[in-house]
Amino acid sequence: MKMSQPFIDPAMKDKSAAPVLPDRDAILAGLRGVIDPEVGMNIVDLGLVYRVDIGATAVTIDMTMTSPACPMGDMMVDAVKAVLDALVPPGTRTEVNLVWSPPWDPSRMSETAKKHFSW
Amino acid sequence: MKPLPPLARLPMLALGVIALVVGVLAGLARLAVVVPEPMAAQAGAHGALMIAAFLGTVISLERAVALAGAGRHAFHWPYLAPLCAGLGGVALLSGLPLAVAQALFILAGALLTAGSGLLLRQQAATHLAVLAVGAACWLAGNIAWAATGVIPNAVPWWMAFLVLTIAGERLELTRFLPPSPPAHRAFLLIVGAQLVGLVVATGFDGAGLRLFSMGLLALALWLLVQDIARRNLRQRGLTRYIAICLLAGYGWLALAGLLGIAGGFAPGSPLRDAALHAVFLGFVFSMIFGHAPIIFPAVAKVRIPYHAVFYLPLALLHGSALVRLVADVATQLAVARAAGIANALALLVFIVVMVASVVRGRRT
Numbered sequence: 001m002k003m004s005q006p007f008i009d010p011a012m013k014d015k016s017a018a019p020v021l022p023d024r025d026a027i028l029a030g031l032r033g034v035i036d037p038e039v040g041m042n043i044v045d046l047g048l049v050y051r052v053d054i055g056a057t058a059v060t061i062d063m064t065m066t067s068p069a070c071p072m073g074d075m076m077v078d079a080v081k082a083v084l085d086a087l088v089p090p091g092t093r094t095e096v097n098l099v100w101s102p103p104w105d106p107s108r109m110s111e112t113a114k115k116h117f118s119w
Numbered sequence: 120m121k122p123l124p125p126l127a128r129l130p131m132l133a134l135g136v137i138a139l140v141v142g143v144l145a146g147l148a149r150l151a152v153v154v155p156e157p158m159a160a161q162a163g164a165h166g167a168l169m170i171a172a173f174l175g176t177v178i179s180l181e182r183a184v185a186l187a188g189a190g191r192h193a194f195h196w197p198y199l200a201p202l203c204a205g206l207g208g209v210a211l212l213s214g215l216p217l218a219v220a221q222a223l224f225i226l227a228g229a230l231l232t233a234g235s236g237l238l239l240r241q242q243a244a245t246h247l248a249v250l251a252v253g254a255a256c257w258l259a260g261n262i263a264w265a266a267t268g269v270i271p272n273a274v275p276w277w278m279a280f281l282v283l284t285i286a287g288e289r290l291e292l293t294r295f296l297p298p299s300p301p302a303h304r305a306f307l308l309i310v311g312a313q314l315v316g317l318v319v320a321t322g323f324d325g326a327g328l329r330l331f332s333m334g335l336l337a338l339a340l341w342l343l344v345q346d347i348a349r350r351n352l353r354q355r356g357l358t359r360y361i362a363i364c365l366l367a368g369y370g371w372l373a374l375a376g377l378l379g380i381a382g383g384f385a386p387g388s389p390l391r392d393a394a395l396h397a398v399f400l401g402f403v404f405s406m407i408f409g410h411a412p413i414i415f416p417a418v419a420k421v422r423i424p425y426h427a428v429f430y431l432p433l434a435l436l437h438g439s440a441l442v443r444l445v446a447d448v449a450t451q452l453a454v455a456r457a458a459g460i461a462n463a464l465a466l467l468v469f470i471v472v473m474v475a476s477v478v479r480g481r482r483t
Binding site for chain 1: 246357359361413
């Protein structure tokens with residue numbers, strides 16, 4: 001009789017064998033390569049990235065746009081997803097959500113961005 | 120509901136481009152350039168094809184894409200605005216009764232206003248209010264045209280549609296700069312003055328058009344000072360190119376304001392061709408040249424990588440528009456005709472450069 005293969009929960013595998021997900025800083029560093037061409041600055045320093053969630057097998061990003069009238073939302077989401085997919089090991093699920101609450105405001109800009117805009 | 124696939128958006132864009140091509144040739148016919156008879160027959164509809172059919176379609180399409188990203192809307196209804204505007208252009212060209220085209224443009228204007236109102240309800244921000252008022256001006260112009268049967272009655276409202284749409288989008292980006300309550304108040308005062316001027320101008324009152332023109336001049340100066348474009352001149356590549364398009368456009372808006380103050384927007388004025396084309400060609404098309412490389416990819420999901428050749432159609436546009444302005448003011452009709460042909464060539468070169476860039480973007 002043929003024995004079926006035992007089910008192995010991926011989480012139960014030897015941790016040293018599991019692919020290592022990049023940490024938050026590595027992900028943000030990657031996302032600094034996504035530039036808003038109208039402004040000439042990256043989306044992280046502009047304060048458009050609201051949440052980076054690194055789970056066991058998935059990375060989820062919540063991001064916004066400065067205005068709901070901007071048609072570039074989909075394009076930005078695709079660009080962020082492409083960066084994420086290049087950063088994480090194969091098989092990792094990546095998800096990018098465009099969120100509108102709370103609305104973006106200038107206080108979300110980094111010190112680098114504020115300095116650039118003469119705050 | 121899933122977003123409308125880019126392929127489904129392209130037919131609407133195609134309707135807009137048909138209106139653009141026929142509209143430009145119809146414009147050349149007005150300058151006594153020999154064009155094929157079906158285009159020459161549209162000479163009287165030049166403004167409607169360029170503004171209501173072409174710009175109305177592309178602006179509504181851009182807003183519909185934004186609305187789809189900003190929330191879920193049953194039946195993709197925001198896309199009905201560009202569809203109606205595009206079909207309005209087709210109705211104009213196909214010889215259907217004029218009322219059909221006018222009804223389609225009114226419907227498109229109402230849908231764009233409704234969609235813009237939804238964005239404002241989602242986020243109560245000044246720039247979204249300005250966009251909504253701009254959309255309402257398009258609707259008002261379309262109604263004025265249908266009610267009176269005279270396109271010049273719609274033209275000031277159509278001008279406000281485009282000027283306020285652009286001003287609203289630029290106001291939004293000034294939020295990256297340190298807030299300036301006096302500048303914000305000045306902006307509101309300028310827009311308010313334009314709207315009062317428009318209402319007073321109903322029935323071609325010269326004082327109303329002059330007040331509106333003062334608003335155009337003041338807005339141009341406000342944008343030259345407050346817009347992030349000046350700061351972006353120090354950047355490189357696409358960001359710098361967009362900044363140059365914007366600043367050159369603001370120069371045209373200021374010129375339009377000056378010509379309008381001199382009475383140039385009044386029907387029958389010898390400055391009318393110069394004044395109208397300062398706004399609709401110099402200002403508006405400079406914005407289109409600047410933003411097509413980022414808006415077209417957002418609508419059609421293609422890449423348009425920046426290339427320094429983008430400056431070629433831009434230089435042609437501004438050079439030929441300037442020659443046309445001088446020729447108009449100096450009543451040198453033959454020169455104005457040649458400049459008009461060069462205006463059309465600038466648009467053609469721009470389209471060729473954009474299409475070539477899309478092809479280049481697919482290869483890289």
